[in-house]
Amino acid sequence: MSEFRGWCSFRVAGALFGVEVERVQEVVRNVAVTRVPPAPPAVAGLLNLRGRIVPVVDLRVLLGLPPADASQGGIHVIVRDGDDPVSLCADAIADVRRGDDIEVEPMPESFGPPHTELILGVVKLGDDMLLVLDLEAALDRAFAFQNTH
């Protein structure tokens, strides 16, 4: 499993996550997010990206953590979801990890946090471990509407 060239990595609640760099369009910060009351909880709202309306997924909420302090801002990793951009809101950006020799290993059994189904695998980077996010699964989960609406 070494077909991926690299990952754009970012931190959420201390843990290092990454998505395939090809899926990332850009990273923005300091933008106002408009809340969308009836949207699922993990959808923090909408932001204006040069005239395009982009939904924002709060990764903290998606991973079962309390939402980030709104005043902290956070960073928006804009990924492409088909033709539509979607923002993944994280605490901080790390960097882009590249290399052909980096192997994605399956998630260790012992790891067992509640959201393993959103993780494709892990990449060991020195002392750090990069959790490779399954973008489709994450977005499907974030936008899953309850039938109450």
Next chain:
Amino acid sequence: MSNDHESMLEEFLVDGYESLDLLGQDLVELEHDPGSKSRLTRAFRRLHTIKGTCPFFGFSRLERLMHAGESLLARLRDGNARFGPVRATALLAVIDTAKSILAGIEVRRTEPEGDDSELLTQLRVLQEHGADDEAVATDATAARETADVRDTELQGRHVRLDVRLLDHLVNLVGELVLARNQLTRTVDAGDLAATAVATQRVDHVTSRLQEEIMRTRMQSVSALWSRLPRIARETASACGKQVHFELEGSATELDKTVVDALKDPLTHLVRNAVDHGIEDPAGRSAAGKPAEGRLELRAWQQGGSVHLELRDDGAGLAVDRIRERALERGLVSAEQADSLTDRDWFGFIFRAGFSTATRITSISGRGVGMDVVETAVRAVGGRIELDSTPGLGTTVHLTIPLTLAIMPALTVEDGGERYAIPQAHLEEVVRPGPDGDVLKRIENIRGLSVFRLRGQMLPVLFLSRRLRGEHAESTPDVRARLVVLRTDEGRFGLVVDALLDTEEIVVKPLSKRLRGMPHFAGASVRGDGRVALILDVPSLGAGVARPAQEKVEVQAKVVEDGAVRQRMLLVRVRPGRRAAIPVDGVQRIAKFQSSAIEHRGELDLARDDEGALPVSTLASATSPDDWNPLASERECPVLLHARDGARWGFLVDAVEDIVQVDVVPGSTCTLIGETVIEVLDLETAARAQFREVA
């Protein structure tokens, strides 16, 4: 393939599709006016142009086909053969085949394989045979399948533009750049006055630019209906009918998205009109009409809307059949049925699965359709109305907004966020009364919030609760306003935290992922760069909006017989006993849980913001009665009466309605509808209570 080649091919395809559509229209018109030399020449030229470009791309199959069609048209043009239905059908088959070849090219970038020998032979036979000999035609063409009239993706992506418009745009952009430069300069210089001037200039140029850009999206409705005559013709021949189709107002322009969205609905309406509306020639003769039916499509622009009207001179809608079918399917009860007007009955046509066709044809009558048409029309913000006179025909009227991309909207604030309400739905804004707070004037009747607007009951929704659930925290302050909104269903009031401003907003679609979300029609970007959601008013008001009744006078007025028209609260005093209570005596209607009412000595006491409130049942206050609503846990409506600082609450079983009735002063009963209802006066009842307590 080089880019040049690619773009030339794309151009060829777009032109090809368009020419073939227009050719189809020419042919149908020629059938009615076979002698028109100019039309024949035009049709000939259209085929000739396509044929001429084929060798360049090496499309030999298409070239052969175009050549055969062209030769036949040449004979017709030169008067050596007569243009009749058989030749028209054969030429239309040429168009269909050519279109399918173009579609193949569009997908694969090379000409698709195929055998056209049968069609080519037929064309040759038709060409070689003499003037009036239409009999040579085989059945082959008649059996040919109806053309696939769906749009190709390519056509959806292209727009035709007048070069002058383009030049104008370039000029405006030039002006915009100059204005921007001026603005940056004045800002750098810190010259406020000059900045204001420059800003004004940018503003001016931007609005003009917006106008012009919007014009590029406008398309003449002929793009929408060039193929309709053909559809009418084919449907007519499939049902053995004769139809003459007339189009008027083809210069009317519509936004491209709207044009695209209306193609299928209009096709359906035309098919319906021919199949169900227009009678067969025998039926028409029997009804004393010419054998050939007439179908007219008119388009015109009026204000910010485009109107499309499709009129047929057929049998009209059979109200009794609709009625029968609606009763049969349980869509309406027998009692309700008596009060419905013809127009109400026509509305049933738009219900899903509703069809009154006695026979099912391959074209229509399966009960799918009119509901889909209505949905499509609504989706572009339009309205559809239907009118019909038995024996004389049916008219379908569509009202469509000119554009969807930009619209005026009222921006409001709620729960700290901004929302835009499309002006089209906005009826009025209720100014705060003398007490400064509209919310105080919202009453709760039977669990529904209502507002009395000039004598009418207006159902009221709270935006925050609608969006965030019934229990949403809401701390409306003096800035809170009630906006009155209108939908097709009726009117309703919406309480928002504050009103901001009215502006033109640019409508942007929500991301696909969020389209399942209710109550939003899209989003727009505000001046400060933030996103504001656009409220979907019909969805918000669904099930709540109420049709406005005829205006009723607010003030009590004296009518005949000395009776006075008064507003009365209709309540159930206790189970099984109803009464009307003059509204003037009721300070407000509150609700208490029975467990929250304490028993103190001789008195039952409830507590509200103003302190302790003695309560008793209205039933016992007016006649001996032992009904006790406090015996079990329930929510009790309480009518508050206040006089000289003293307050009393009357427990009732339910508050049902507010009605206007004529009452002779001093009488103890009144007529509401057909029923005699007892009139109770809270003041009298309270006087007795106060005396007792004292």
